[in-house]
Amino acid sequence: MIQPNVPEAGVPRVVIVGGGFGGINLAKKLKNAPVQIVMLDRNNYHLFQPLLYQVSTAGLEADSIAFPLRGIFKSQKNFIFRMAEVTGLRAAENILETGIGDLHYDYLVFATGSTTNFFGNKLIEEHAIGMKSLIEAVQIRNYVIKQFEESLLLKDEAEIKPKLNFVMVGGGPTGVEMAGAFAELRKYIMPKDYPELSVSLMNVYLIESSPRLLAGMSEESSEKALEALTALGVKVMVKTVVKEYDGKTLTLSTGEKIDSQSLFWSAGVKGVPVNGIAPEIIAPNGRVQVNGLNQIVGHTNVYAIGDIALMTDEIHPKGYPMVAQVAIQQGANVAANLKKILKKDPALVPFKYKDLGSMATIGRNKAVAEFAGMKLYGYFAWMVWMAVHLLSLLGFRNKLVVFINWFYRYFTFERGTRIIIKRGAANIVKLRQTVNF
Amino acid sequence: MIQPNVPEAGVPRVVIVGGGFGGINLAKKLKNAPVQIVMLDRNNYHLFQPLLYQVSTAGLEADSIAFPLRGIFKSQKNFIFRMAEVTGLRAAENILETGIGDLHYDYLVFATGSTTNFFGNKLIEEHAIGMKSLIEAVQIRNYVIKQFEESLLLKDEAEIKPKLNFVMVGGGPTGVEMAGAFAELRKYIMPKDYPELSVSLMNVYLIESSPRLLAGMSEESSEKALEALTALGVKVMVKTVVKEYDGKTLTLSTGEKIDSQSLFWSAGVKGVPVNGIAPEIIAPNGRVQVNGLNQIVGHTNVYAIGDIALMTDEIHPKGYPMVAQVAIQQGANVAANLKKILKKDPALVPFKYKDLGSMATIGRNKAVAEFAGMKLYGYFAWMVWMAVHLLSLLGFRNKLVVFINWFYRYFTFERGTRIIIKRGAANIVKLRQTVNF
Missing domain, CATH: 3.50.50.60 (FAD/NAD(P)-binding domain)
Known part of the structure; x- marks a missing residue:
């Protein structure tokens, strides 16, 4: 049959x-x-990885950046897919x-x-979270919201801060975009969703081992990205390496320690x-x-x-x-x-790479882009970034859903998908004491 | 702090x-x-349960029918939420x-x-899947797609059929809508996504213990729903009870047996x-x-x-x-x-229920609706069903995303979200043999 x-x-x-x-x-x-x-x-889908960080930070639905492979090739007769x-x-x-x-x-x-490269550091690998798969992105979203919900149950600032210190390691586009998105969560969402928590309790760190962010782009773009992130309140540390992490405390090459329960790793792939x-x-x-x-x-x-x-x-x-x-x-x-x-044509053509440019978004109205010999910053770079990403997304439905999410977010400053989809989601800190508020 | x-x-x-x-x-x-x-x-979200079945059948994103509770009450000063x-x-x-x-x-x-009521039948409870939570809906979607992917690896029709026999138990609105959605998957999606599988391998059953579907509505509406489902190819069995289910075979009160690996249960709540x-x-x-x-x-x-x-x-x-x-x-x-x-006003008012009517959709252009003494069927009832559900959804973003998904589906006959988001998704049937195709 x-x-x-x-x-x-x-x-x-x-x-x-x-x-x-x-x-x-x-x-x-x-x-x-x-x-x-x-x-x-x-997996049975193509994943649009450049927008993964927006799923992690409750800006997009997981489904809107994944497109079923069978759908892409449904009219291609010589194509078979197997998971x-x-x-x-x-x-x-x-x-x-x-x-x-x-x-x-x-x-x-x-x-x-x-896949994520932890460069052989097993301890970091065990406790850090990668940023390469859809599952990881959904887990990050669940985890981050859970950290906020749990923070509400604590009284001692010293207990809350490690929950709301979010550390990104790796100053490439992924780390920069993720740090910017976290900073915007802090600026626009936290005061509305968690008015009981002072914004000063949340800190966003971006740690990069080389001397500058976005090493693949020009020094000018690196500088613009650093400025924009700093203006958003991100603590950027360059020339800094994470030496150890046990799930509770990071030890940096500078000797500094950061108490954090969240280490997001985009420092390398392999x-x-x-x-x-x-x-x-x-x-x-x-x-x-x-x-x-x-x-x-x-x-x-x-x-x-x-x-x-x-x-x-x-x-x-x-x-x-x-x-x-x-x-x-x-x-x-x-x-x-x-x-x-x-066709038994012997004139094979060697590969020749054409660099079409690169870009990274930092946040609302802020991006850096370099292509065709041009350097763009700020609002216009941000528009270009959005247009390029929208057009690259597979499928009309995905384009439309992402566009609506962005449009909605731009005018309302809201993020629509800040929900925890997880079995036993309410199994958060067990206090077994009287709740006071 | x-x-x-x-x-x-x-x-x-x-x-x-x-x-x-x-x-x-x-x-x-x-x-x-x-x-x-x-x-x-x-959970930290309000769930719009009436559209859960569309998440299960890859018609909607999970996030589009969930709305963060903190978002709903963000401007209500006397409100506190805790998970x-x-x-x-x-x-x-x-x-x-x-x-x-x-x-x-x-x-x-x-x-x-x-929550789902299995009426004390522990064996059914162990093997059936309920239809009340967002997690269940996402699991159903993953599971159903996995059944199709696995079927492609099998040669023997007798091995494939239990994978593609989908049984809904309970002829209320949830069961009727789910059965209709499965029938549409069979009609519109299966031939495109799985041209290698004959449509005759898939069967959709709807089993109801009472004499008619949609017992809460008029006999005329029950009849219309039955006709529409039958026309879509659903095997409807009324006056029939599932006696036993071991995850492989259902035994019915009529003595009939159905080989199925998928029993979706909406026969009662408690x-x-x-x-x-x-x-x-x-x-x-x-x-x-x-x-x-x-x-x-x-x-x-x-x-x-x-x-x-x-x-x-x-x-x-x-x-x-x-x-x-x-x-x-x-x-x-x-x-x-x-x-x-x-206000120490003693004139408390007892509750009085105002029945605003009820409705169920069967599929594309097909629904039944009863309200204000009217009975509607077919295309117009379907439009009313969509309008009522869209307007009842919380949040502008959700309304828009659901509307786009419906609009897209209406004109393309596609379902956008047929992806499996699951760790180890590829761990499907292990054949350890040569693949032939």
């Missing part, structure tokens, strides 16, 4: 592992190619090992992205290559060496694109930045070359 | 347990009363026992609603009264006897409203229906009487 999309005899199978920016663009560009595309992902975890590679046999069974491929593309890839071509950060055609070194029909792929050139001796643009462009490049290979 | 909203000396405290329809309306109507209102709820579970009552001392400590009250109102209320005034379904002023029998300053309250009159010897309208009206009545009590 099952009617599988069995390809005609001789149609080669392209297996794409991962439905992120790279994998999706690759599959789309192969729409009319004479191949069977099999995409595997552990699966990939566990190993037997390249000599052209077999990918997965949680749902072994899968034969003719061409294989790893587009598996990256690739997680599958078993079966030669260890000698895996970099310390988990990226896998590829040649200029995105072929994994030592293979001809196994590719890697995006964050997991380590491709170097003269300007990027440590590899291209781990951002969406690289993944999207590499997906397109691999698609173009696969089509040539299928 | 905490700045509690301490009432002036002598200001009486009204404690409201539960932020549902009844509790919210009561608190709102007391806005200008000389009292301190303390609302307790185990807490209520555990007991010591009425002689005017003390409510809660998970966050003991709380003194001058007036206490239980507006705790109801109150869950707190410890400390005299057992002799608690009905078998957990409702607590109140007099015509909603005072719990034997108390003068302890009230119950909505589903948890059992108030009878000549037309309703078994109590008023457990629906939002009763809760809302009782909330208003208690508020009015409390104001009189505070």
Whole structure:
């Protein structure tokens, strides 16, 4: 009764592992190619990671930044999707090992992205919260609201402060945007939702090991971001490293200690290559060496694109930045070359990265953006940031829902989704004493 | 540093347990009363339960039918909210026992609603899924999509059918609306998302013990609902009771058996009264006897409203229906009487229920509605159903987001939120065999 999309005899199978920016663009560009595309992902949705921090800070619904993969490809006849975890590679046999069974491929593309990198610090890894998945974002939202609800039950300022000290580690776009969003929660939401708590009880820290924020952008943009965050009340610390964290107290490289129950970590990402890839071509950060055609070194029909792929050139001796643009462009490049290979056209085109610019938002009317040789700041950069993100979101429904949330927030200063969806949500601090208020 | 909203000396405290329809309306109507209102709820949001089934069936975001309680009352100065579970009552001392400590009250109102009633069948309770909470709705959505994803990995029709047999038990509005929504998933979504699965593999059952669906409405409406569901392909069984269910097979009172891994239960609700209320005034379904002023029998300053309250009159010897309208009206009545009590006005007004009608939607362009002596069916009833539900939703943002989802769905036949948000989502059937497709 099952009617599988069995390809005609001789149609080669392209297996794409991962439905992120790279994998999706690759599959789309192969729409009319004479191949069977099999995409595997552990989730059944594409996640728009750049807006994850807004889910964490109660600005957007989780569902509005996720788009079902089956929906994206519903009219693409040569496309098959399966939810699966990939566990190993037997390249000599052209077999990918997965949680749902072994899968034969003719061409294989790893587009598996990256995960949070704690740089081997197990203690921090145990107590910090990453910012890469939808589950983490929903958990952060639940946790943060719970910290406020619990604070109301405490009398001693020394007990409340560690609950309302929120520490972001990592001064890249994610850390900067998250710190800005927390500062806005403090400024606009806290006084309305928790009038019983003095705003001075909440502190937002942003800790960066290098000398400046947004290291991928110009010094001028770094300076503007620092100014804007400081004006919003964020305590920014550069040239500072978190040495230890036990879930209660951070110890910094400066010797300073911060009491905090919330450490949000965006200080680095790493690739997680599958078993079966030669260890000698895996970099310390988990990226896998590829040649200029995105072929994994030592293979001809196994590719890697995006964050997991380590491709170097003269300007990027440590590899291209781990951002969406690289993944999207590499997906397109691999698609173009696969089509040539299928046509036995030997004129394959090496990948060439076109930097389209970068941007980060700090808060209401405040952003920094650099593209096409221009630097934009403030209100106009913020409008550009919103437009680019809205247009990049998959699906008309998601665009509209995000737009409405932003529109609503702009005029009301409200955040609509500050609810805790969690079993046993009320199991907060057990005081077993008389409640006084 | 905490700045509690301490009432002036002598200001009486009204404690409201539960932020549902009844509790919210009561608190709102007391806005200008000389009292301190303390609302307790185990969640920090008001849940619009009538649209829960649309979250379950991937039609709406969870967040769009939940509204933060702090947001609703942000400009009400005499209102305090705490997230807490209520555990007991010591009425002689005017003390409510809660998970966050003991709380003194001058007036206490239980507006705790109801929970799923399995009528003592422990086996069914263990394996069936209720339809009362936001967590349950999100779990149903995750579970249903997972059933489809897993079905793709199976070859044997006999293994697939139990995964795609979805059984709703209870022919009230919730069961009817849920069955209709499942039938529409089958009709509009399944062929697009799962072209590899024949639609004939999916079956939707609706099982009702009484002789007709929507027993609270006219026979004509029951008939129309039955016709519409049958036309959508739902297998409706009336005068049928589920005797046993072990998670795999249902045994019906007719002797028939259905293999199904999904039993959704809306066959009844019950109150869950707190410890400390005299057992002799608690009905078998957990409702607590109140007099015509909603005072719990034997108390003068302890009230119950909505589903948890059992108030009878000549037309309703078994109590008023457990629906939002009763809760809302009782909330208003208690508020009015409390104001009189505070003014020492002895002319308290007994509750009088005004039935505003009822309605249920079956699917696209199909609904039944009865109000003001009118009976409406089909397209017009459906428009009325949508308008009433949209207008009843709290918050401008929620109204807009729900409206957009409906609008989008109407024109595209799509459901936007068919994603699985769950840790380890890919841990589906482990086959450890070669995947063939």
